[in-house]
Amino acid sequence: MKKLVSAAVVSAELLNPSYLLLTVDTGENIEVFSGQFAMLSAPDVFLRRPFSVHDADGAVLSFLIKIAGPGTRGLAGLKTGAKISLLYPLGNGFRPSNKKAVLVGGGCGSAPLLLLAKQLKNRPVIVLGGRTKDDILRQEIFARHAELRIATEDGSLGVRGLITEELKNLSTEHIVYACGPEPMLKSLHKLADEKKFELQVSLESVMACGVGACLGCVTNTRKAGHVCVCATGPVFAAEDLPW
Ligand SMILES: Cc1cc2nc3c(=O)[nH]c(=O)nc-3n(C[C@H](O)[C@H](O)[C@H](O)COP(=O)(O)OP(=O)(O)OC[C@H]3O[C@@H](n4cnc5c(N)ncnc54)[C@H](O)[C@@H]3O)c2cc1C
Ligand code: FES
Structure with missing residues (x-):
């Protein structure tokens, strides 16, 4: 059940100059499924912004x-104690499966994958990727809930190269849950077609x-035609997307 709440900021911590970890207390105990998002009001902008x-x-x-x-x-x-309005939980999240789970996050696409790793029954593998080490966020906490692998394009952390390099051994026994830039999702989709693994992707849209x-x-889908990413997604089965 979605609700509009006035939440209190617990902390707004800059992890590095480009990334923020924002923690809020909504005062409500509403169940949230991984992959769902919230619309947050931000100071001095008219429209709320979506965040997983x-x-x-x-x-x-x-x-x-x-x-x-x-x-x-x-x-x-934002300072501790500031109030922001927040509408949540929105959208349909990742769907569980009995297959071996591999979570793939590009940059801040790792955002919804922590809750997913915590909510899955079996400890998954998680692959985090980015251009440089500065795009790899919260490794310690991810490592607590998943077997962590890292790929950076400049080799400053983990394996040098694209995230897909870490996924060459996947097969029909795996399910991949992915969130990140569209080119990454599209190349994963191609790999899923080749290796025959199941793929769920979280899409971004303005x-x-x-x-x-x-x-x-x-966005366009094979089964239902044009649908709203916010209401039908943001998580889609990759096979349903006409990429
Ligand atoms: C369901 C969903 C979940 C998201 N989760 C996260 C998250 O967990 N962490 C996170 O950092 N971001 C997330 N985003 C993206 C985030 O909403 C945008 O980066 C944010 O709205 C930008 O707001 P702004 O006012 O700072 O910048 P704006 O001035 O609005 O935009 C800055 C730049 O980002 C682009 N942009 C804006 N909105 C989006 C968008 N939705 N998708 C792609 N590009 C966009 C604009 O075209 C522009 O180039 C999510 C988006 C969606 C749809
Ligand atoms: S954001 Fe308004 S219909 Fe999806």
Whole structure:
């Protein structure tokens, strides 16, 4: 059940100059499934911005945020105790499976994967990738809940190369849950077709309402035609996307 709440900022911690870990207390004990997101109001911007729930512990939610523009810069400047309005939980999250789970996050696409690693029955493998080591976030906490592998394009952390290099051994017994830039998701989709593993992807889209009302986030699917990413997704079976 989604709800509009006035949440209190617990902390707004800069992990490095480009990424923020925002923790808020919503005062509500609403169950959140991994892959679901919230629309957060940010100081001085008109529309709420969508962010995946990174972690959830009762009423306390956290968000892993890349500072991109005015909304995210405003969130980074919030002080402890400040109030922000937040609509959550939104969308349909990752769907569980009995297959061996491999979680793949590109940059801040790792955001929804922590809650997923915590909610899966069996400890998954998680592959985090980015351009440089600065895009690999919260490794210690991810390593607590998953077997961690890292790939960076410049080789500054983990294996040098693209994230897909770490996934060459996958087969039909695996399910991959992925979130990150669209080119990464598309190359994973290609690999899934070759290696025949199941793939669920969390899509990003510019969103104004987050609840299927403004039609600003429409994408095409094979089964249902045009749908709103916010209401039908943001998680889709890759085979349903006509990429
Ligand atoms: C379901 C969902 C979950 C998301 N989860 C996260 C998350 O966990 N962490 C995170 O850092 N970001 C996440 N995003 C992206 C985030 O919403 C945008 O980066 C944010 O709205 C940018 O706001 P801004 O005002 O700072 O920048 P803006 O000025 O609005 O945008 C800055 C730049 O980012 C681009 N941009 C804006 N919104 C999006 C978007 N939705 N997708 C792709 N590019 C965008 C713009 O075109 C522009 O180039 C998510 C998006 C969606 C749809
Ligand atoms: S954001 Fe408004 S319909 Fe999806």
